[in-house]
Amino acid sequence: MDFHCHLDLYPGAREVHREAAHRNEFTWLVTTSPKAFAATSRALPAAPSVLISPGLHPEIAHERAAELGMLLEQMASVKAVGEVGLDGSPRFRPHYEVQRRIFRAVVARSAELGGRTLSIHSRRAVRDVLADLDAHRGYGTAVLHWFSGSNLELKAAKELGCWFSIGPAMFESASGRTLSAAMPHDRVVPESDGPFAQMGGRPVMPWSAPETAQRLSEVWNLPVGAVADLLANNGANLRRTMGV
Ligand SMILES: [Zn+2]
Structure with missing residues (x-):
């Protein structure tokens, strides 16, 4: 299983x-823009175990803001959306307002459509991500990917x-390691x-779940x-929630 993978970019x-x-x-292929979705x-052959979702990555939000309408349209016919979110790190902070406008629109649209499952980037922006989710109850299910906030923010997300x-x-x-130790075992x-994620100079592959299990067990x-x-249980539960 892999619930967040940029498979199209390998x-x-x-x-x-x-x-x-x-x-x-199961592999969840998150794309970085509506056009990439x-x-x-079109480019990859259909495979029942690979879910491809439309997204608009916060790191390129300022370049792709014009595609927001396309994303909101695509969201009507999919169950999952990603990668979306906010990035408040110094490099992307100058474009934070456009990121925020896009993310809010995506969460609001999810609620309007009766709920979607979102794969969310929240680097240095957890507080705002949670505030935007909280402001649109009924948005569906949030999956925070590679969470890197504080312990307090982790608690709020839980x-x-x-x-x-x-x-x-x-x-x-x-x-x-500290954050993953404190994550709820059932979520x-x-x-x-x-x-994007690399180890030892090589990209992490979509079949790395056994390694994650090993590190988590420690x-x-x-x-x-x-x-x-x-x-495995969690994955099955989340997929049931997602309807995929
Ligand atoms: Zn990603």
Whole structure:
């Protein structure tokens, strides 16, 4: 399973897609723009285990703001949306207002459509992400990907009912280990975030869930088999919620 993967952006994407479709029970391919969603949906052969979702990545929000209308339209015919969100880090802070306008529109549209499952980027912006979700009850389900906020923000996200998708690269930092240790055991699912997420100079692959289970078992102090079972259960529950 992989609940957040930029499969279309790997070198040799078709090959990676074929292998993910074969090895994974489920792969969520998040795109970074509405046009990329349309192009990727056309370019890759249909595979029942690979879900492709339209998104508008906060890092390119200022370049793709004109595609917002297209995204809101695409959202009518999909169950999941991503990658969307906010990025308040210094490099993207200058475009924060446009990011915020887009994210709010996406959350509002999700509520208007009766709920969607969102894969959300929240780097240095957790508080605003949670505020925008909270302001649009009925938006559906939020999956915070590679959560990197504070312990207090993690607590607030848990209270709001958010899910968390995490991958092996998250355990490279002490704060990533501390945060994953504190995540609710029943609301964590595996992700790769490849090819952006790298380890040892190589992109993390969509079939890295066993590695995530291994690393989680260390911070949760549970046998790796029990963690693998938990993740499998969580994945099934989230997919049931998503309707995919
Ligand atoms: Zn991503």
